[in-house]
Amino acid sequence: MSCQMRMEYKSCKQPEVNYRKGLWSPDEDQKLRDYILMHGVRCWSAVPAKAGLRRNGKSCRLRWINYLRPGLKRGKLSPQEEETILKLQSKIGNKWSLIALHLPGRTDNEVKNYWNSYLKQKTSKPQESDTHSLKNSALNLSIPRLTKLEELNDQILSCLKDSEQSVTPSTGDGSPKGMAADHLPKVLFADWSSFEQDNWESLFNLDDVRSSQVDDAIVLNGFKFSNTYNDF
DNA sequence: AAGGGCGGCAACCGCCTGCTT
DNA sequence: GAAGCAGGCGGTTGCCGCCCT
The missing domain is CATH 1.10.10.60 (Homeodomain-like)
Structure with a gap:
């Protein structure tokens, strides 16, 4: 606050x-x-x-x-976004706002709705197994109940490390971006509100987002973007 | 063409947390 | 420390449009 x-x-x-x-x-x-x-x-x-x-x-x-709010993506989630959701959900559970934080332009509500639909599909076709490593993630009931945000972020970061072999983001000072983000100012509303949809897309180089997908995409131009935008 | 089923999405509800007094 | 309040979040519900029969 x-x-x-x-x-x-x-x-x-x-x-x-x-x-x-x-x-x-x-x-x-x-x-x-x-x-x-x-x-x-x-x-x-x-x-x-x-x-x-x-x-x-x-x-x-x-x-x-x-x-x-500006910057929202509308429409269907990309396969990469879906994968991110499944991956993070399997690691941290139903922390939709946290998961949404790693999907630029998506809201926790969207993530939650996607998950509910996914669960429906899953339960309606119980024997159909996924083709990739996420096959056990959806209904994983052994998720430890974590309460601290730091723990959750640690989980996310370690989770993402596992899958990001091809992309090793660097902030220039050698520290992980996710860590660096904690020390960055949140974007001010005045800056934020000047974003046009087009700017958003070009600023968030979507190809980059797709390749690194999570945790990098929310740190741009020295600002940390929050999905909640309450600190204006 | 009608209507019933279903899926997706928007919004509400209630609880929890953090802050102020 | 307790009470009151606002914001945040996850679960749930209900509406609406599409599709199938």
């Missing part, structure tokens, strides 16, 4: 209103997008009132993160 958020923590509370539920209309989307692009987000619970929406803050946050 940023300092500014802390300063404004106290003043976030908004009066209860009769919140609207269900699908978002284009008009609501526009209002939310306009508001956030203009003002950023310091307190989600204050956003609906200020943006003129009859939604609760959580709903706005979810809508922004899963649908409206």
Whole structure:
């Protein structure tokens, strides 16, 4: 949580209103997008009132993160992305937000939905085995229950090391990128909001992303990109 | 053409965590 | 240290469109 958020923590509370539920209309989307692009987000619970929406803050946050924010990839997951999901899920379990962090432009909701579909397929065709090394990953029930983020990231990094023989990213100082990322500033909203979809694609050289796929792609131009974007 | 089944996706719900007072 | 609040996250549900019969 940023300092500014802390300063404004106290003043976030908004009066209860009769919140609207269900699908978002284009008009609501526009209002939310306009508001956030203009003002950023310091307190989600204050956003609906200020943006003129009859939604609760959580709903706005979810809508922004899963649908409206710039840089989101739409459409079907690539085989590489699917593989990444399966790989990470087998290592760290259902940590969707963490897994999504390694899939630029994808949300935890998307990852989760993919996994649920995958599980359905898996259970409907129980005897059909995968052709690669992931065949045991999907329903692996022996995943240790890890609670600390550092442990999870360690798991991810070691997992990725196993499979990245052809790609050995370097930050120039010899340290692993994932480690370096921890010391990088998160991208500011002002910088972030200036990203156009096209820029995103060119910035995230998709071929590079595909080859290294995970953990490298979120570190760009000295910024660490977070999938949650709450520290604006 | 109609309607039933199914899959994908969007959104809600409830719990947990972290912060402030 | 306890209470209250906001944000984050995973599980779940419900809607919608497509496909098959």
